[in-house]
Amino acid sequence: MxxxxxxxxxxxxxxxxxxxxxxxxxxxxxxxxxxxxxxxxxxxxxxxxxxxxxxxxxxxxxxxxxxxxxxxxxxxxxxxxxxxxxxxxxxxxxxxxxxxxxxxxxxxxxxxxxxxxxxxxxxxxxxxxxxxxxxxxxxxxxxxxxxxxxxxxxxxxxxxxxxxxxLASPLAVADDRPMDRGRIDRVLDHVHRHFAERLTLDGLADIAALSPSGLHRLFLRHTGQSVMGYLERLRIGAACALLSGGTRPIAMIADEVGYDSLANFNRQFKAQRGVTPRQYRQRFRMDG
Missing domain, CATH: 2.60.120.10 (Jelly Rolls)
Known part of the structure; x- marks a missing residue:
């Protein structure tokens, strides 16, 4: 939907x-x-x-x-x-x-x-x-x-x-063509609902009824970033909410937001936030 x-x-x-x-x-x-x-x-x-x-x-x-x-x-x-x-x-x-x-x-x-x-x-x-x-x-x-x-x-x-x-990343100027708007909306909805699952560019392209390269171009035009880059931001954003709002183990949080590898989660988190998940949690608590 x-x-x-x-x-x-x-x-x-x-x-x-x-x-x-x-x-x-x-x-x-x-x-x-x-x-x-x-x-x-x-x-x-x-x-x-x-x-x-x-x-x-x-x-x-x-x-x-x-x-x-x-x-x-x-x-x-x-x-x-x-x-x-x-x-x-x-x-x-x-x-x-x-x-x-x-x-x-x-x-x-x-x-x-x-x-x-x-x-x-x-x-x-x-x-x-x-x-x-x-x-x-x-x-x-x-x-x-x-x-x-x-x-x-x-x-x-x-x-x-x-x-x-x-709050959000800067968006590219949206293309107002109804067909493109419907396609990007279908993909964005699926990504937001299932970001913790294993998603592929081919699978998302099928949802948009486009080729993978066509979806890539459409996504760049509407969001200013790649499909997988957007997905990574969603996952790390969800991890931040979980890290700041509870005491669950970091490995459990990594799994909940879609990372099979704790090392990959730590790497992606630090690339986006500039600190490790553990440091983020500690900093959040000190700020609070």
Whole structure:
């Protein structure tokens, strides 16, 4: 199943959309993309977030801005308070809606610059997310005109977050041909769902209905990297989430993310992160 193109219906009297999503069971993995920016505040939930080729852990109060047509999903593992639901407060707005911000309203140039950086996704710092949280929670109860002003207030505040970090690799300019979009979506969905399994270029090319060389060119055009390079980033990203969030043995983590050889896992991890898995775990704990 490919990541679906989510089409959003705007409410009457509004130029952008919101969703107050509350789930008692879990936040399911739903790999999708859409032409809108998406600002999501996740509450009372812990799990993993998938943004392009990024995999990372999230916790209560996680605040992320996703750029247009960047595939993404959240997948919960547990609640913070078991009796309450998982909550996702979501705001969607079109690039066309934000285009005049930097050129017409010079006071909002920092917001325009932040939106440009969000092409690959942005995770805001804990302090910025905590400061924006009451504004976002209040936003959902406001009438449309005041809600718009509140959103601009939120974006202006977040644009001052010097500690916001990019999430995914820089993407190449996407080819908008529907056939190519469908092919790359099918492959990306399969890779994200099965990255820990043994995947081959020939097998992925069959999913795209292309030759291996055709898939290689298509993948480079859409992601700026090779199929196997993207797969390695996913595996190491998943390993980082496991290393930072638990105490499982490193050899077990290597196996869980798709490496038969611990030596190869250590080599790939150090090539991408600059440290060994053991050093990463120790550094993460010291930073925490």
């Amino acid at each position: 490919k990541p679906f193109l989510e089409r959003l219906a705007l409410p009457d009297g509004a130029s952008w959309a919101t969703l107050n999503r509350r789930l008692d069971g879990e936040i399911p993995f739903q790999w999708h993309h859409h032409p809108e920016f998406e600002l999501t505040l996740t509450l009372n939930s812990r799990g993993q977030r998938f943004i392009g080729d990024h995999i990372g852990s999230y916790d209560d109060g996680d605040l992320v801005l996703v750029g247009p047509n960047l595939p993404h999903s959240w997948c919960s593992a547990a609640k913070v308070e078991e009796a309450a639901p998982h909550v996702a407060l979501v705001m969607w707005f079109l690039p066309q809606w934000t285009a005049p911000l930097g050129s017409v309203f010079t006071e909002l140039r920092a917001v325009a610059a932040m939106l440009a950086r969000a092409k690959t996704g942005l995770k805001f710092s804990g302090a910025a997310a905590a400061g924006a949280r009451p504004l976002i929670e209040a936003l959902f109860a406001l009438p449309p005109d005041e809600r718009l002003i509140q959103l601009l207030h939120v974006l202006a505040r977040l644009a001052r977050d010097a500690d916001a970090v990019p």
